[in-house]
Amino acid sequence: MTMKKIIESFHNQGFAIVHDVFEDSCLEDLKRDCEILVNQLARRRLEEGKLTDLFADSPFDTRLIHLFENSPDEVPTIFRPELHLEGFYTLFAHSRLLEIANQILGPEIRIYPNYSVRPKLPKNKRTEVPWHQDAGYTSGNSDILRMMNVWTPLVPVNRRNGCMEFVPESHRNGVVQHNKDQYYLRIQNDALSPLIKRAIPIEINPKDVVIFSNLLFHRGLPNKSNHVRWSIDFRYQDATQPTLRSTVGHLLRSKISPEKAVRDATHWASLSFQ
Numbered sequence: 001m002t003m004k005k006i007i008e009s010f011h012n013q014g015f016a017i018v019h020d021v022f023e024d025s026c027l028e029d030l031k032r033d034c035e036i037l038v039n040q041l042a043r044r045r046l047e048e049g050k051l052t053d054l055f056a057d058s059p060f061d062t063r064l065i066h067l068f069e070n071s072p073d074e075v076p077t078i079f080r081p082e083l084h085l086e087g088f089y090t091l092f093a094h095s096r097l098l099e100i101a102n103q104i105l106g107p108e109i110r111i112y113p114n115y116s117v118r119p120k121l122p123k124n125k126r127t128e129v130p131w132h133q134d135a136g137y138t139s140g141n142s143d144i145l146r147m148m149n150v151w152t153p154l155v156p157v158n159r160r161n162g163c164m165e166f167v168p169e170s171h172r173n174g175v176v177q178h179n180k181d182q183y184y185l186r187i188q189n190d191a192l193s194p195l196i197k198r199a200i201p202i203e204i205n206p207k208d209v210v211i212f213s214n215l216l217f218h219r220g221l222p223n224k225s226n227h228v229r230w231s232i233d234f235r236y237q238d239a240t241q242p243t244l245r246s247t248v249g250h251l252l253r254s255k256i257s258p259e260k261a262v263r264d265a266t267h268w269a270s271l272s273f274q
Helices: 003-013 024-047 063-067 086-092 095-105 134-144 265-270
Strands: 015-018 109-111 116-120 147-153 164-166 178-180 185-187 200-202 209-212 218-220 229-238 250-253
Touching: 003 015, 003 095, 003 209, 024 063, 024 086, 086 229, 086 265, 095 109, 095 147, 095 229, 095 250, 134 185
Parallel strands: none
Antiparallel strands: 015 209, 109 229, 109 250, 116 229, 147 209, 147 229, 164 200, 164 218, 178 185
């Protein structure tokens, strides 16, 4: 897809799917760093006496299931401060993504302080995300935040293992009313019902990304497979704006203050979530 088509789709549909963005080496770096996080969990559980086997030979997409087989309520659903490893920088600062973000947001780009790795285990209610807008989480001020959401899987995603669903063009409705669900916010039915029939599944592969508006209606389907649906989501923001959070994120590209931007993977790994 050409840059022009990507930008048009983002503005008109509220999202754009871009295939084969990442190199093999980038995907390998991301999986390596996710495996580092899983190894740390495994060793910790072994030290706590909750495991007798590290399951070191288990495949990437099933190992976490084995590690928490007897205690599913303890399995992590998100990694966030742990993402200051060099491999994640190759994703967050990927040149093609930053070029798209520059077209949408302008030259001052920060990674918003909401970047996450999400292991979605089978039959885990805590990872079944209802219909919402990301903008709903920052109240009525969200519509002033100029952002570009990015989501990419580390395993092929489809309806069975819990892909996302989008409602095209729903970003045109502004911030709608949300109610508090057990774990998340949920769009009120009166705003959702007229549009729900237009929902489409976002089935993509590793190396693909979907970019979308923080106003787009979306949800995460349940994982009914026998493996972990690994994914990474993050947001680029116009860095001339406040984050409306106590955290400030990190500058990735800037013409105003280039000396303040993250320089490289080593620099990223020396920083912390803030």
